[in-house]
Amino acid sequence: MDSLDLEKSDPNQTFEGKVLDNSYDGEGKVPVDAMVEVDVEPQTGIRGWLRKIFTVVELRGIERVMPEDRQPKGVMNNLLMWWSVNCVLTTVPIGTLGPAVFGMGLRDTILSIIGFTILGCFTTAFCATLGPKLGLRQMVISRFSFGWWGAVVLSFLNIITQIGFSIIAVILGGQTLVYVCGSKLPLTVAIIIVSVVTLLICFFGYDLVHKWERYAWILIACIMCVLYGTGHEYFSWTPSTSSGSTLAGSVLSFGGVVFGSVIGWAPIAADYNVMLPEDTSSWKVFWLTFFGLFIPLVFVETLGALYGSALINNAAWNDIYNNPEAGLGSVLGASLSSLGGFGKFLVFLLALSVVSNNVPNTYSAALSIQTLGKPFQRIPRFLWTIFVAVVYTVAGVAGKSNFSDILNNFLSILSYWTTPFVVVLALEHFVFRRRTGYNVDDYGDRTKLPWGLAAGTAGIIGVVGAVIGMNQTWYVGPVGKLTGPYGGDLGFEMALVLTSISYLALRTWELNHVGR
Template sequence: MTSLEKSASPEVLDGKIPVENTMNEVETSGRAQTWFRKVFLGVELRGIERVMPEDRQSKGVINNLLMWWSVNCVLTTIPIGTLGPAIFGMGLRDTILSIIGFTILGCFTTAFCATLGPKLGLRQMVISRFSFGWWGAVVLSLLNIITQIGFSVIAVILGGQTLVYVCGSNLPLSVAIIIVSVMTLLICFFGYDLVHKWERYAWILISIIMCILYGTGHKYYSWTPSTSSGADLAGSVLSFGGVVFGSVIGWAPIAADYNVMLPEDTNAWKVFGLTFLGLFIPLVFVETLGALYGAALINNPAWNAIYEDGNAGLGSVLGESLSSLGGFGKFLVFILALSVVSNNVPNTYSAALSIQTLGKPFQRIPRFIWTVLVAVIYTVAGVAGKSRLSEILNNFLSILSYWTTPFVIVLALEHFVFRRRNGYNVDDYNDRSKLPLGLAGGLAFIIGVVGAVLGMNQTWYVGPVGKLTGTYGGDLGFEMAIGFTTVSFLVLRHFELKYSGREQLREYPSPNYI
């Protein structure tokens, strides 16, 4: 049997051969496979199939910290902090304390999800099949695709606005958005290894630029107190906290995607700790910078006018701050604009994997083709929404936590409560008949979303619980989702295991339990 014939065999389709011979379960002829390899030299052909322990690469777990640092120490993170003073009327002290507290909560969720990658060798949305069943995972994958595209829209708009500041009126914003999208696509197209190589070093220069920005804007910082107090201030903190929490937990549905090549016996606490720090340090560092600039907008009418300009935005404000450095300052703004690529890479890569999780017909199309489609979608959306960045950011990040919170809670309860002794039979990941029905996970998810709706506080809808805090209400969406999901899943999963007769958590050897 030739190597090409082997690559079309069932063993290949189960991911049981080295990465370079895996074809994403694409049912193509040997000639077609040869064409793929020649034309797309160096492109990752693996999709969502399990990475077997013998195929793992011995990469240092420290890459976890560096990757998430690069992903979050970017231009895209700064506007989140500005929302505290600029939109919610919060003083710097209250804004920074909220950033720290809600970031810690979000980091716990994403760091937990990251630990599942090395142990199971599966992508995050595929892992969800063991909690939500086949069809539940399909629904979650659709939500995740929308989420990652939403993140990407924010990234390309902000990066494009900043490029326009550097290049002037000669560069239309629409063209700048396309430039950022193409740069992202070039990295994601080739796959896992190039993604990690880029993120391993991208954080260094951007971290230095962030430090410079702290210094150049210092004369405009305002430590004035919040414009509200008591229950009204509590409402602002809850609403702003929902945005901050959403910006962190938004990585949970893709966290395991970037650990599947780590050895199976990688210490879970190391993965958890380094992921936590890789998220927490840059998020607090950069969002605090954003909070300072958000307060500066109040004291600097010229900056505020630039900020309100739909074709300029925050990127131009940062450019004005660095203008005192002359040509070097413009160079720094240019590099800062391109930093959004680091943030956008995992969005694009994981959205393509989520498309493959929709079903076997989608698996037959290679990941890199879906990557191109995702990039086209968010580029078009970015061009269409280029003048409404602040509105998109505020609404999107708040709503994001309404579905990701129930998702993570179900995943964690399934892992720590129901699979504590039995572990996972990872060979069942692509067999619909051996996966749980997912009724418990699906119903608990819906109940959790209902809880989020009751507690939400958005411009277009305020839930009955969300109205209770202060004059303008406070967003308790994700907090309500936690409580509703936890109680309902613990009860429903017990009955599902007892009466469904579908999947009884048989006594598997459980080396994959963390």
Template sequence: MSTTSSTDEERKIAPPEKHVAHVGEEPVEESAPEVALVTRYDRFGLGNIMAKLFASGVEARGVERVPEDQRDGEFAWNNLLMWWSVNTVLTTIPIGVLAQEFYTLTLPHAIATILCFGALGAIATAFISSLGPKTGLRTMIITRFSSGYIGGILYSVLNILTQLGFSVTAVILGGQTLASINPGTLPLVVGIIIIGVLSLIPCFIGYNMVHYYERYAWIVTFIVMLFLWGLGGRAGFDINAQKPLEDTGRNLSADVLSFGGIVFGSFTGWAPVAADYNCRLPADTPAMKVFLLTFFGLFIPICFVEILGAALMTITNPDYVAAFGDGNTGSLLAKVLSPWKGGGKFVLVLLALSVVANNIPNTYSAGLSIQALGRPFAMVPRFFWTLLCFVVYTVAGVAGREHFSTILSNFLSILSYWTAFFIVIVAEEHFIFRRKNGPLGGYNFDDWDSPKKLPLGFAGVIAGCCGVAGAVVGMSEVWYTGPLGKDAGAEFGADLGFELAAGFAAVTYPPLRWLEIRLTGR
């Protein structure tokens, strides 16, 4: 179903056999979204190509709301299995590595930080996920009910950059690992392209293929992670290895807060896409069921693998230290698996390919976020934007392939800033203003693409700007440290960016939204 404007009557959800779409200004009756796309592009001679793609299983639906009578519960448990597959992967390991590489934390302190900040991030993301069945909408469209059409566009831009950033780190690490299997035989650039292409295929096909792949991908990679734990232990974990290097006092607390922000970002990085993968569940699916399945699907595998990354950095064997000398996590993992010789190389191939499961939601949701930029973008088929995203992040991965650790550290820190205030604003809208007996009394989901019926968005946009201000004064990055971030740490400051971003937005949004409703009634 297209997302162009229509009258109130045309916006009513029609039965499956007869929906109303729009091509330009003229309404076109359709039985499914693919009919509108075929009709629209037939004038350019592309109708037959579109029809063949959809007949072969390529998903036609984009950001349009999924009507209640077109949903099923087939993928309910995938809220657990999907996120387990997405995060039990190679790309989660380097996040734990950063605890020692950049913040000199001992293993016990790294574990405590991962568990505490991870639980907070998992709760936030699981809440966003629970809105999928209730609304039948993609995550970036849900933001329109709190921040209006314009605010939704701003969030979509941020999410596009977020998913592309995640994809860049994924293809680089996967490429590094493939290249390290037999050094000198496979160029890093080729490894990056291989990971990118494999990630594209299920995303190009769409929602069902994504779920089928993620339902089973975790099995092999979870076994591989157990192998890494065992071989790492054989090489010798030393929980006190970082003790002489670890900071003390205020510098230690600063290290914990800064690394905690990265961990929080590794969880909440999925929040802007969390509802994308269960919007086809029945509207009466219990919210608590979705919440719990998503929470444990995130918390258990991410903590398990990030702690593995931190543990591998405690190996003091000089050969292992040298393998990681240039910040190449792939080389370190190759060394860990080296006792198995040929078998270790095969396991390393599996580990490198696990990146595909992690990169699939990035690629799929980035295309949806481009559609959420507005009606002209939504009229272009989802799979086209998916293809474009693949090209962009693969090229960026090739260009930044030598600076993986720096990209990962800076990217995840900044990521936690905007996702923090985004989650707070959506949550306050849901629990304060859209509650059953609240000022608005709930949602009218038929208004999802009606700018005149959605909020103006000034409350959400201003609160978001306040969140940005909070992040700026609290952040601590290599290139800038805010005044509050500087005061929180003795030497290099502490990163309080996501905490202050969430706090500033939480305080400013309710009064601004109350005023907006009072003045506009929506």
């Protein structure tokens, strides 16, 4: 491909009346066909307005961020961003499932939330450390273990994952807006409003995403504290309705949901660290990401567990919860109703908090689409964000009456592929790349990347293990049946063990016989 040698420090240079989109190839050059046609002369009217928009829209896609283009600071964003992403309305229903769906008491629910959240935080925090080291997006990094075509499959799965998260967010946010506005606002319109606000932030890219997430958590955390106070008289510390092996099965199944909600961020964690310098401390990135996830998740899911217990003591709230046009958002609204108009204003802000959760889903789904191949990469990221938003908006409108089922099944199944994904990346990084490291210039050359046979086979074995251990309403695996009369979900545990054993053996064979 013909290319132009340019100073990489200026991401928006011009050449012969064209603005370049800071997309670098492996040699630090900008491909000629990566240029965006924009008249560089001052314009007025529509053309001038469009030009102003495109000067602030991030045009960089999955291309590597070169070391000299990194920002000298910003590591604290790991803590604040993940705090904002998870201190949102969308996190509350996860904790509610413990008492409301699995019949668990508050003590067992909260202990499960803490334990399985810790496990999930380790996986996502590890993935986050790879961003500064390599300057590559998470799905592109997977090419160094799964190979080119394996990364294509993973990118497709990640697109589905992020869209699934987005569907949950827009439905819950829409339901809560309906509570605020009443019958004047149809749920379908409310879902569209949430999607549009999300799109506006994602459209402009990396910098605006970080700026939004840096501050969004503050007000929402205060509202969560108010919810702890307004609902306390209905919180019930009753024990679990089961014991022994039956309770163990419920803990495993609920734990799979909690774990899935955390590890679901692992396939995109590095996307938000690529602008950090290469010499950024990996331990600092790890622990800031870890606590940026752990603190808000436990804080908000515990609130959800308390409101899940309150449904037992408050028949009116239980009726609201089971109404598909209302749901948990309206229950929280009923709890804040004692504050009058101010309470409704807090519910409105709570509804819009799902945007913070939905922004990384939309942004990273667009990047995953570009990772599907070079034809997809030629289409700018910001156009793919529009496509993603349209897809999850339509799906959210279609699935608005089945929120609890979508939440429970989606988050449980999510860990069935993300667990093998993280295990392979971790073993590749700590075992097989410990001495050789990564030749980052190879990320776009499929002939220099691993074949991906070992990773792909180990991943499939891990997924088979997950199926054997799963416990869903539509299928219970033979291992999943072993815990109690109703079974327990051991899907991600089985996937972790089988993927680890198989990848260590298969990757050793692959390196000895294939050499890459």
